[in-house]
Amino acid sequence: MKLATLRSSRPDGQLVVVSDDATRCVSAGRIAPYLQGALDDWEAAAPALEDLAAQLDAGAIAGQPFDPAMTHAPLPRAYQWIDGSGYLSHLERVRSLKGSKDAELQSVRPLMYQGASDSFSAPTAPIVVPSDDLALDSEAEVVVITGPVPMRPSRETASAAIRLVTVCNDVSLRKLVLDDLQNGFGFFHAKPATTFAPIVQTPESLGSAWRDNRLHLPVRVEVNGTLYGQPNAGVGMHFDFADLIVEAARTRKLAAGTIIGGGTISNPHDETLPIKRDGIGFACIAEARTAEKAKYGRARTPFLKVGDRIAIGAIGEDGRSVFGQMDQNVELLD
């Protein structure tokens, strides 16, 4: 089952069920007006939404054309956004840039931070920066949305709590990362609004692409039409989503609608940009720059600038974007 949120005058938008081929959609208003409402009552809402999806796919309901440009983030605002760090090669590559104190690689327990969840960015909304000198980077990630999770859950409980899957762009202002981390209170100013892909999907509906609590699909990142990377999110994910949920709930329960990020997707390799059509590359610019420093003695790929365009999406076996594309221009604050 695929779900999306159309933009509306209401801050939570309007929940729609999307056809399996992502061409049509139908309002889910009679079941739940918005996604958080469905997550609050998932046991009742999910079967009704599945039924609506089946009718839409069978043609019993005509629906309306599905236009990703009309979507907001699936949850335009959420009660919790926790970003983990599942990929060790990402940490390894950017550790020096981040000024992190962890002398050993964090391979025993995943790092995670509490992100801002009050106003996410729509898939095609501009990324608005207060100035053009903050080393804007994008970080392509897989995320899950959970049901309620008790404190200290088992891995099984954590895995069973995964309701929906999609991808996001954890927008980062690299120049502020060091400041944030050195003040000792963690990420804050360096992490403005996160962007989400138009469509969320149940794990079951992803077939073999979802297994072992991981999404086994390449996530493609293009900057101004140039391929920067297409690492496979199922490769090198040392901590899976069950691990991340268990860790997040170590000292507290998690409410329904909690979004957990798997961290910047990163596959081990020794490539640098530009990559070939079948290359792996990078899901964030900071990693590309680190690889360049190692190979050439200096970083060559610039961070994103005002006017740049960044497109991110998970790619299915048929070559199509599974959750729809994030496609954003960088703009300066008025």
Added chain:
Amino acid sequence: MKLATLRSSRPDGQLVVVSDDATRCVSAGRIAPYLQGALDDWEAAAPALEDLAAQLDAGAIAGQPFDPAMTHAPLPRAYQWIDGSGYLSHLERVRSLKGSKDAELQSVRPLMYQGASDSFSAPTAPIVVPSDDLALDSEAEVVVITGPVPMRPSRETASAAIRLVTVCNDVSLRKLVLDDLQNGFGFFHAKPATTFAPIVQTPESLGSAWRDNRLHLPVRVEVNGTLYGQPNAGVGMHFDFADLIVEAARTRKLAAGTIIGGGTISNPHDETLPIKRDGIGFACIAEARTAEKAKYGRARTPFLKVGDRIAIGAIGEDGRSVFGQMDQNVELLD
């Protein structure tokens, strides 16, 4: 105007208007079923709620008895909870304990962290800890709830965005603070569910107790019936709430319903526990312990343990609790 949220089967509870003497309340359901709804549409909702409050206070509406024990947090869940650090003497006293890297006192820009906002604790709900050896501490703070704030607001815009005021207990697991900060990603496991007082109030309705973007009232902290502190929240608050909102919105806008904490209330003095009836004392145990270490060479006041009871409330000139009391027992997770 005073507002509160009664517990109900719905996750957001039920919004009520509370009489000025806090003895009666009336459902605000016909205006907004829950507080976030009112904040989403404040320009329309606030005058209607004020009108209802006036009718309740005039006796034109009988209402029902107001029982703080039936309340949830005013926002049982919120889209954003940002905790600042406005009181320099708190930072000064606990800096060594926290392992913070800031060599100089953070007097130029306030520190802040993104807190968990998915499931706050009701004023009289137990504080549930996963084990009894995590150095449980309470931190009494003033908080404001804001309307929407644009990125890079002026101090005037920030101040005007303050919709409601109350106090909270920013529950902390001191033993995990160092872990959280040393991993470089900031507070996470050390900050379980925050507790809020039963009542929120508009700044205007606080009279002279609210001025200069600060709450000028003592906030009393009692552990097992013993007075630990009653520092005045208007004293020593180096960064006021306008400063904190401006800082929070440096690289992003803030959505309506954002909660901003002023940091652990702390007044400069050289007292140690026990304090006299007119003493100042401390709003968190860590500060009391630091003062003891300085005076006696070792900390004497233990952190909170399972079975302890912690009560916190802001005290008005008439000696009554302004926002109602937080009164919680510490319990071990089942």
